[in-house]
Amino acid sequence: MRPDILNPLFAEAKTLDGVGPKLAKPLGKLGLERVKDIAYHLPERFVSRRAIANLDDGAEGEQVIVALTPTEHRAPYNPGRGPYRVLARDEIGNICALTYFGRASYTAKKQLPVGEKRWVAGRLDRYGDMLQIVHPDHVEVDSAAHLARMNEPVYPLSEGLTQPKVAGLVAQSLKRLPELPEWIEPGQFEREGWPTWHDALHLAHKDAHEKARDRLAYDELLANSLALLLVRADGRRRKGQALKGDGRLRAKLALPFEMTGAQKRSISEIEGDLQQEAPMLRLLQGDVGAGKTVVALAAMLIAVEAGKQAALLAPTEILARQHYETLRKMAAPTGAEVALLTGRAKGREREGLLMGLLNGEIDILVGTHAIFQDSVTYKDLGLVVVDEQHRFGVQQRLALAGKGRRAPHTLAMTATPIPRSLTLAQYGEMDVSRLDELPPGRQAIETLVFPQARMDEMVAGVERHLATGQQAYWVCPMVREANGSFEQADIAAAEARYAALAERFGDSVVMVHGQLAPEIKDANMERFASGEARLLIATTVIEVGVDVPTATLMVIEQAERFGLAQLHQLRGRVGRGSQKSRCVLLRSDELSENGKKRLTYIKDSQDGFYLAEKDLELRGGGELLGTRQSGDAAFMIADLEQVQKLLPAAHADARLLIDRDGGLTSARGEAARVLLYLFERDWGVQLLRGG
Ligand code: ADP
Ligand code: MG
Numbered sequence: 001m002r003p004d005i006l007n008p009l010f011a012e013a014k015t016l017d018g019v020g021p022k023l024a025k026p027l028g029k030l031g032l033e034r035v036k037d038i039a040y041h042l043p044e045r046f047v048s049r050r051a052i053a054n055l056d057d058g059a060e061g062e063q064v065i066v067a068l069t070p071t072e073h074r075a076p077y078n079p080g081r082g083p084y085r086v087l088a089r090d091e092i093g094n095i096c097a098l099t100y101f102g103r104a105s106y107t108a109k110k111q112l113p114v115g116e117k118r119w120v121a122g123r124l125d126r127y128g129d130m131l132q133i134v135h136p137d138h139v140e141v142d143s144a145a146h147l148a149r150m151n152e153p154v155y156p157l158s159e160g161l162t163q164p165k166v167a168g169l170v171a172q173s174l175k176r177l178p179e180l181p182e183w184i185e186p187g188q189f190e191r192e193g194w195p196t197w198h199d200a201l202h203l204a205h206k207d208a209h210e211k212a213r214d215r216l217a218y219d220e221l222l223a224n225s226l227a228l229l230l231v232r233a234d235g236r237r238r239k240g241q242a243l244k245g246d247g248r249l250r251a252k253l254a255l256p257f258e259m260t261g262a263q264k265r266s267i268s269e270i271e272g273d274l275q276q277e278a279p280m281l282r283l284l285q286g287d288v289g290a291g292k293t294v295v296a297l298a299a300m301l302i303a304v305e306a307g308k309q310a311a312l313l314a315p316t317e318i319l320a321r322q323h324y325e326t327l328r329k330m331a332a333p334t335g336a337e338v339a340l341l342t343g344r345a346k347g348r349e350r351e352g353l354l355m356g357l358l359n360g361e362i363d364i365l366v367g368t369h370a371i372f373q374d375s376v377t378y379k380d381l382g383l384v385v386v387d388e389q390h391r392f393g394v395q396q397r398l399a400l401a402g403k404g405r406r407a408p409h410t411l412a413m414t415a416t417p418i419p420r421s422l423t424l425a426q427y428g429e430m431d432v433s434r435l436d437e438l439p440p441g442r443q444a445i446e447t448l449v450f451p452q453a454r455m456d457e458m459v460a461g462v463e464r465h466l467a468t469g470q471q472a473y474w475v476c477p478m479v480r481e482a483n484g485s486f487e488q489a490d491i492a493a494a495e496a497r498y499a500a501l502a503e504r505f506g507d508s509v510v511m512v513h514g515q516l517a518p519e520i521k522d523a524n525m526e527r528f529a530s531g532e533a534r535l536l537i538a539t540t541v542i543e544v545g546v547d548v549p550t551a552t553l554m555v556i557e558q559a560e561r562f563g564l565a566q567l568h569q570l571r572g573r574v575g576r577g578s579q580k581s582r583c584v585l586l587r588s589d590e591l592s593e594n595g596k597k598r599l600t601y602i603k604d605s606q607d608g609f610y611l612a613e614k615d616l617e618l619r620g621g622g623e624l625l626g627t628r629q630s631g632d633a634a635f636m637i638a639d640l641e642q643v644q645k646l647l648p649a650a651h652a653d654a655r656l657l658i659d660r661d662g663g664l665t666s667a668r669g670e671a672a673r674v675l676l677y678l679f680e681r682d683w684g685v686q687l688l689r690g691g
Helices: 004-010 021-029 035-039 104-111 145-149 163-175 186-192 197-206 210-237 261-274 292-305 317-334 347-359 394-401 420-427 452-467 487-508 518-529 564-571 593-604 608-617 640-660 667-678 683-690
Strands: 045-048 063-074 084-089 095-100 118-127 130-134 138-140 151-154 281-286 309-313 338-341 364-367 381-387 409-414 431-435 446-451 471-475 509-512 535-538 551-556 582-587
Touching: 004 035, 004 667, 035 163, 063 095, 084 104, 095 104, 095 118, 151 163, 163 197, 186 210, 197 210, 210 640, 210 667, 261 281, 261 292, 261 409, 261 431, 281 292, 292 309, 292 317, 292 381, 292 409, 292 431, 317 338, 317 364, 338 347, 420 640, 446 452, 446 593, 452 471, 452 487, 452 551, 452 582, 487 509, 487 535, 509 518, 518 535, 551 564, 564 593, 564 608, 582 593, 593 608, 640 667, 667 683
Parallel strands: 095 130, 281 409, 281 431, 309 364, 309 381, 338 364, 381 409, 446 582, 471 535, 471 551, 509 535, 551 582
Antiparallel strands: 045 151, 063 084, 063 118, 084 095, 118 130, 118 138
């Protein structure tokens, strides 16, 4: 049970003044559902602005505050297409456009009546030969209010929220913070000179207070390490069963290829684990195409040779089906019985499956989470394989682990190469096998860097490519500023590119992005997958789940702004068929040092592990797009640099605490329980009760 002291933090956001149904949606989009979420919604950065007397005084790209008087409102020619602009003049007659995308135009209409002077705060930019401010951060009537804007937090926003609104909610939620017991080890707390939890949250909203930020990040890392160690300790207490295969089924596998060294090594590591009584907890890492499936099959056959059953859990119905087809064919010569169970199986069919599982006729079960519903009972489950590990919570893994008469062994598979220093944070103390060698004969994807400025030549190149009958991807960057402004701006950029390319290529072009209705997105994807559409324009949403072997060209705009891991994932969408594939990275004229390095690394390497290490090395500086969204964010508060800096200490501390006080009953242990609930790692606490 959650300690009462945390109740004010877990109260719903709607208990704050001013939060009604209208705000609930944009808040929900940011995951801000409870008071605690809002208190932890930390500023992305702080802006120091300069008040300028007129626009001549401001530099391009500078954050300014300036008095402007609107002279004219210009609605887009075609509603919903293009931005809404308000033209405004400064004291000496310079004109500036205040530009709004999407529904933000309603705000503009209200806040900027023609002829009335306003204080406008925002980033001064240029649009063609006109000055502009896109989505001003503040528009105020009161001339004194702008003075308060000199060191101002900038919060991540979603459409429907404004900076002042969020700041107001944060202030309210900070008033409700309780005093919590200190869970950080006293010596370390002293040494680091960290503020208390309560003070740290207040400070982190006021300015870029490094100690406060670090403390909050440390809390999260400590909670995570504690929970993972509790799971691990629980696993060790549970008895598993040693599985010794005699090789008779594996010998019958008639594979059309020789296993790579990495595959053989991984299989023997797994075989070693299975022979132990302690349940295996192993992660198999390998890029897309590295050949994880056959390793999983070998592991499952060992279980079957030992007289047990194995189950493979896939994240989606489609993937479950794919796995089932592949495994059934590969396993056919061995005589092992493979079955598929998804949520779709009903009536007789389902009954038959359940019976086969119970009486042991089925050796290998493939399926979605339906395979660990309560009604599914195995005769003797010895091994569970989990594909695409990161999509499953630890909780689910535990539910599955409870299925066997004794704890089954677990093999998790992931296609996301993670730097060695981060596997600990994401996967706890799992043992790791790496498929760091691709099967022979894979086509290298030719990767080129090309100046974005020569767009015309690029488009002509795409035209020639399409004329050969092949298909192509075109990836648009996210143009949004790192200041929490609207997704709308990204979409607008993608829409503009789409409009331009559709003019050239007609209706063989389709587009997908995050704001299309799912059925339209699916229909567009389908048209592309079927070959009816030849060119797919996308924001980074194509990162997941697209497999079109005849798409052999990918163009990535402003490639230098993507992280290496993200570029690698994107590029992995081509090179899937037998034809030679190409990836063109369009780069801006001016590149940062890191931007240049990133392009060089990605051009020269196709090794996901290598690129993941380099990615980590080159992080920081805030110049990357969407790092939070790209799926590497295992943590809510701690960023990658903090993970590297603080995780070793947090992990060591967690281990020491658990060694000394495994039941978390001392005063500090009690405080650690509060921490686990605060970060919702309470599945760790729940294990304590049993043990
Ligand atoms: P992953 O799941 O790691 O993305 P798969 O297991 O689906 O990769 O394998 C990709 C393809 O490579 C499959 O067609 C598989 O049959 C083939 N393959 C696997 N191992 C080898 C190998 N050692 N040599 C040649 N082809 C292989
Ligand atoms: Mg796979």
